[in-house]
Amino acid sequence: MERKKLTIALAGNPNSGKTTIFNNITGSRQKVGNWPGVTVEKKEGNISRFGYDLTIIDLPGTYSLTPFSIEEIIARDFVVEECPDVVIDIIDASSLERGLYLATQLRETDCKVIFALNMADLAKTRGIKINAEKLSELLNVPVVFTVGNKNEGIDALLEAAIKLAESSSEVPQKRKVRYNRDIENSISKLQSLIEQKIADKLSYNTRWTAIKLVEDDEIVKKRILDNARDSAQDILNEAQSQRSYLKHCFGDEPEIITASERYGFIAGIIKEVHAASNKERVDISRNIDLVLTNRFIGFPIFFLFIWAMFQATFSFGAYPMEWIDMGIGLISSGLDGFLPESLFKDLLLNGIIAGVGSVIIFLPNIMVLFFCIAIFEDTGYMARVAFLMDKIMHLIGLHGKSFIPMLMGFGCNVPAIMAARTLESEKDRILTILIIPFMSCSAKLPIYIVLAATFFGVKAGNVIFSIYLIGIIFSIITGRLFRLTILTGADAPFVMELPPYRVPMLKSLLIHMWDRSKMFFKKMGGIILIGSVVVWALSAFPRNIEYSFDYHGEIEKIESSYESEIKADNVDNKILKKKKDADILEITRAQRAEQVEKSYMGRIGKSISPLFLPIGIDWRGGVALLTGFVAKEIVVSTMAVLYAAEEESDALKNALLSSGMTPLSALSMMTFVLLYLPCLATVAAIKRETGSFKLMFFSIAYNTSVAWFIAFCVYQGGKLLGA
Numbered sequence: 001m002e003r004k005k006l007t008i009a010l011a012g013n014p015n016s017g018k019t020t021i022f023n024n025i026t027g028s029r030q031k032v033g034n035w036p037g038v039t040v041e042k043k044e045g046n047i048s049r050f051g052y053d054l055t056i057i058d059l060p061g062t063y064s065l066t067p068f069s070i071e072e073i074i075a076r077d078f079v080v081e082e083c084p085d086v087v088i089d090i091i092d093a094s095s096l097e098r099g100l101y102l103a104t105q106l107r108e109t110d111c112k113v114i115f116a117l118n119m120a121d122l123a124k125t126r127g128i129k130i131n132a133e134k135l136s137e138l139l140n141v142p143v144v145f146t147v148g149n150k151n152e153g154i155d156a157l158l159e160a161a162i163k164l165a166e167s168s169s170e171v172p173q174k175r176k177v178r179y180n181r182d183i184e185n186s187i188s189k190l191q192s193l194i195e196q197k198i199a200d201k202l203s204y205n206t207r208w209t210a211i212k213l214v215e216d217d218e219i220v221k222k223r224i225l226d227n228a229r230d231s232a233q234d235i236l237n238e239a240q241s242q243r244s245y246l247k248h249c250f251g252d253e254p255e256i257i258t259a260s261e262r263y264g265f266i267a268g269i270i271k272e273v274h275a276a277s278n279k280e281r282v283d284i285s286r287n288i289d290l291v292l293t294n295r296f297i298g299f300p301i302f303f304l305f306i307w308a309m310f311q312a313t314f315s316f317g318a319y320p321m322e323w324i325d326m327g328i329g330l331i332s333s334g335l336d337g338f339l340p341e342s343l344f345k346d347l348l349l350n351g352i353i354a355g356v357g358s359v360i361i362f363l364p365n366i367m368v369l370f371f372c373i374a375i376f377e378d379t380g381y382m383a384r385v386a387f388l389m390d391k392i393m394h395l396i397g398l399h400g401k402s403f404i405p406m407l408m409g410f411g412c413n414v415p416a417i418m419a420a421r422t423l424e425s426e427k428d429r430i431l432t433i434l435i436i437p438f439m440s441c442s443a444k445l446p447i448y449i450v451l452a453a454t455f456f457g458v459k460a461g462n463v464i465f466s467i468y469l470i471g472i473i474f475s476i477i478t479g480r481l482f483r484l485t486i487l488t489g490a491d492a493p494f495v496m497e498l499p500p501y502r503v504p505m506l507k508s509l510l511i512h513m514w515d516r517s518k519m520f521f522k523k524m525g526g527i528i529l530i531g532s533v534v535v536w537a538l539s540a541f542p543r544n545i546e547y548s549f550d551y552h553g554e555i556e557k558i559e560s561s562y563e564s565e566i567k568a569d570n571v572d573n574k575i576l577k578k579k580k581d582a583d584i585l586e587i588t589r590a591q592r593a594e595q596v597e598k599s600y601m602g603r604i605g606k607s608i609s610p611l612f613l614p615i616g617i618d619w620r621g622g623v624a625l626l627t628g629f630v631a632k633e634i635v636v637s638t639m640a641v642l643y644a645a646e647e648e649s650d651a652l653k654n655a656l657l658s659s660g661m662t663p664l665s666a667l668s669m670m671t672f673v674l675l676y677l678p679c680l681a682t683v684a685a686i687k688r689e690t691g692s693f694k695l696m697f698f699s700i701a702y703n704t705s706v707a708w709f710i711a712f713c714v715y716q717g718g719k720l721l722g723a
């Protein structure tokens with residue numbers, strides 16, 4: 001019977017004990033030569049063990065696979081081109097952090113890797129404890145402790161290496177370094193281009209190739225040019241433009257960013273697997289982390305940041321908001337005088353301008369919110385939040401990593417749900433996706449702002465902050481509930497990256513803010529415009545309403561009565577005229593109210609009002625909430641159409657105050673908005689990402705019933721307490 005042949009390469013930092021282990025394994029059966037073309041020593045040995053013919057290769061010692069030195073080029077070329085069956089990465093356990101840099105780079109290739117934590121004796125005497133099980137779990141790599149110079153653990157290492165080589169499982173693609181959003185974007189663009197054009201001509205892993213192109217790796221570039229002449233140039237051009245975009249974003253070479261993110265990934269691993277009693281190298285990032293990820297002060301600081309974010313959103317946004325509001329008022333009163341009375345004018349003023357205008361004024365708030373989120377992301381604080389939340393997230397059986405998509409949900413649920421892709425375990429992902437809708441998105445912010453500013457005045461910022469907090473609490477309760485019922489099981493292990501802190505560049509903050517705010521503009525011209533027109537049409541038709549009162553006659557009566565008074569007494573005409581206008585305005589308001597009530601919209605509202613009355617919301621609020629399914633922004637524009645009849649500024653505020661709504665019912669409405677069914681785009685994202693209609697409908701039903709129940713408790717409870 002033919003014996004199976006396996007090639008095993010030993011990689012590792014200089015002085016990690018490679019040659020010692022190589023000698024232990026091969027004994028005298030080794031030949032020493034040079035690597036082709038260079039004077040770097042090549043050691044190769046052939047032995048038979050455990051029924052296999054093994055070829056062992058001692059690669060040159062390197063700290064990385066970035067091809068700067070000849071040793072690095074040899075080691076890397078061997079790994080990515082010769083594709084040994086297994087690479088044993090020999091890591092000096094007494095300086096794990098340094099060794100892991102090469103290890104993470106090896107994990108990025110398509111090779112099967114196993115770790116030998118060598119110098120286990122040294123680590124022990126230095127008081128370093130390494131949780132090998134955790135390390136193995138985090139990186140999905142087998143780990144064996146060895147003491148090279150005493151030949152300890154070498155058999156176990158060989159056995160594990162053979163087992164790995166023979167395992168049919170593919171090289172796990174997950175549990176690798178994930179770079180930041182911009183770099184991942186560039187990688188995936190390049191990767192799909194490579195897959196389209198030259199995948200068949202190149203033996204490299206496509207993701208790895210894309211990363212190397214982002215890093216401007218000369219050797220990989222040359223390889224692409226040699227292998228795929230015709231399409232190579234397109235790819236290299238795209239790589240160049242991605243690189244200059246990244247440079248523009250970070251103000252630094254992309255390869256420096258990728259390297260520092262690898263260190264961040266490693267810092268995360270170290271934090272979880274290392275229990276060192278000796279003094280560790282302390283740098284600025286670590287010092288900051290001592291405070292920000294501290295169990296006791298970390299939380300108050302986190303809440304302070306989030307609180308400051310909402311205060312800023314509310315207060316910095318207020319000034320431009322006023323200007324925009326005034327601008328819209330001007331346009332609308334200008335058009336009012338200019339256009340003749342017609343259905344079109346009604347559509348333009350009361351449908352489009354009132355609807356879209358009522359939403360557009362929140363643009364400054366939303367941009368401030370996105371700006372703050374960009375600061376969290378770009379400074380590296382976001383990763384710390386994940387770390388901090390880890391303990392709490394474990395309460396719901398999730399890893400702290402799930403908190404990042406959740407926090408992004410504050411901006412918009414759709415990208416947040418997509419960001420959950422970084423979670424490996426299917427159950428973790430689904431659970432995270434299901435609780436994201438409780439993270440109140442920026443589109444709901446206008447609703448809170450209108451209601452809180454109207455009914456809570458100076459306390460508005462605090463009220464909004466508490467609403468968001470309630471959202472977080474509900475996501476936790478829900479997560480726990482689902483973990484105990486429909487998605488039972490433990491959370492999957494995960495490396496939490498701790499990238500170094502960086503001072504964010506204003507340019508990149510602005511780019512990130514703009515990237516996300518763009519969507520808001522698109523929605524404005526699309527779904528919100530259409531929604532406003534539909535809402536207007538439903539409230540403007542049918543046209544031939546039989547009024548219960550002769551408004552027209554009443555107006556004429558008022559006019560003629562004032563007319564005679566003005567004539568009789570011409571001393572104080574101005575005051576009289578003002579009084580007359582006010583009286584007429586009241587009548588037109590009443591007429592408009594009756595008209596809306598008898599419109600299609602009114603009929604819909606009346607038929608659903610029994611559902612909303614117990615939670616303190618009248619039929620107009622009910623209709624507004626209903627339209628919120630299309631997009632949450634439309635809730636405000638619907639309220640503008642239904643409550644406010646005039647184009648004066650502050651119209652909605654005044655109309656709400658006189659509509660019978662109380663602070664309590666406003667609070668109830670806010671909690672309902674916070675918790676009820678997500679918008680159309682989010683629902684579609686849930687379906688897409690979970691691939692399940694069942695989960696989608698479940699999410700809709702669950703959220704809406706929770707929302708109703710909680711709003712009911714708030715409203716009825718508040719009434720009992722006499723609020």
Ligand code: GDP
Pocket residue numbers: 012013014015016017018019020021061118119120121122146147148149150
């Ligand atoms: P290489 O550069 O990776 O090939 O490393 P070597 O195999 O030449 O080893 C460097 C030094 O570390 C030698 O003096 C070895 O005797 C020593 N060494 C190797 N493994 C161990 C170990 O597990 N524990 C200790 N204490 N020393 C070791």
Ligand code: MG
Pocket residue numbers: 018019020061
């Ligand atoms: Mg050596």
